[in-house]
Amino acid sequence: MVRSSLNNRNFVMANSGITRRRMLRSAAAGGLVAAAASGTPGVARAQSARKTFVLVSGAFCGGWIWRRVTDRLEQGGHNVFAPSLTGLADRSHLLSKDVNLDTHIADIVNLIKWESLDNVCLVAWSYAGFVGSGALESIGDRVSSIVWLDAYIPDDGQRVADIALEVVRKGIQVAVDKGEAGVRGSARYPAAVVAERDRAFAESKVTPHPVGTYLQQIKVSGALQRVAKKTYIRLPKFPQPPFDKALADCKSDKSWATFELPDVGHMAMLDAPDRVSELILQAA
Template sequence: MATATSGVIDAARAQSARKTFVFVSGAFCGGWIWRRVSDRLEQGGHKVFAPSLTGLAERSHLLSKDVNLDTHIADVVNLIKWESLENICLVAWSYAGFVGSGALESIGDRVSSVVWLDAYIPADGQRVADYAAEPVRKGIQAAVDKGEAGVRGSAHYPSSVVAERDRAFAESKVTPHPVGTYLQQIKVSGALQKVAKKTYIRLPRFPQPPFDKALADCKSDQSWATFEWPDVGHMAMLDAPDRVSESILQAA
């Protein structure tokens, strides 16, 4: 009888250890970029959602001037609501720091942990364009001037973004990013800071002062766990999927 009971307890523990992850992608990318990490976590029995935001990747046919930051926030909020997800680990990478921060304003009660992977932590009223590097700012202005719906990313990614072995793969998958998402001010009231378990991972090979500031701010706040991976490019989920998977699992 003891053996049977302990078996039930072990099964219950295994069940309770299963986590639900929602991955949100950065600019120019979609859910495809998380595939290696998603596969590893799903093999461990975890539930993973990696939506491509409107106008990107396999949803690039929906690119239009009407797509803005609210659209992308709604993509994440509606996924979580319609899939009835609870006790989520929300993972935001790069641009998605804006999307995740905005989504938490609506679904913060469903999120038990967050991982910000080389991602923005915006203040109320800020725009992605305010943070963008000079080449991206020029791209945004060019798209606006031409009346185009999307901003084109870099044609060639340096090693600070992705390792040589995955460069051709990444460059073949990226799509123009909806220009409206860069220009809309975010509305946040601090829902991100209210999440109980928070982790920030900085990839300093990728030079981005706003991410350095986010790391410094998180380091000075005891409610955040912080890590720096100096040997990994910005697309860490391609460069180091094992490390990303293990770190996200621990952070959840």
């Protein structure tokens, strides 16, 4: 279990020229000032060096879900992109039957190419494990580290529909039977997904997810495994066997760092933005 250093903020910084307001802003960016003061060199370097992050959201969600993490990373001086995938959230007006997994992969590939991003830390949450895995096949040379947050690690030829939860598979079938372009999410999220304090907010933001993205087979050749620095974070409060398998596989592979946050729901970026931000910074 990861223990946050966010409460350790009693510092004496004489003659540093750093105001209390600036110090608090830095602390909000994942508690990394505290870690640096306590002599944790790796975390101190993560705070001092400017990083580039691309945060990819999961099904039914968009860039909005990363806002609390984005704010913390940007306050630390980092360059952050949290795009909504085609057909979702602020791009929900683009929902159509033509949107498939390749579309979402192209969203991320083109963002990285057109923004001329390099040395990227690519963060994928949940369904976005498929998107990130596919994107790495094209832009793996621009990505120096990855963080898979309760995310799928797909095999070649696999579809999301093959391994999704039963409730999602039923939603997919309903959408297909009705000829609808999108799969509708749950009407009410349990605590395993999001804390009560954010439930109404999350439920007001989610949009139908493009059905075609669930039905297309992914084509991967192992680019994900070739990334030098890899981190997997599991949120076991949310029951999902494919994520348990991904964690077990990563634990058995020394090229991966693994963490578990057992008290946090699947929407960890809402439940625990400080801890998520800190882990992402450490992993970059």
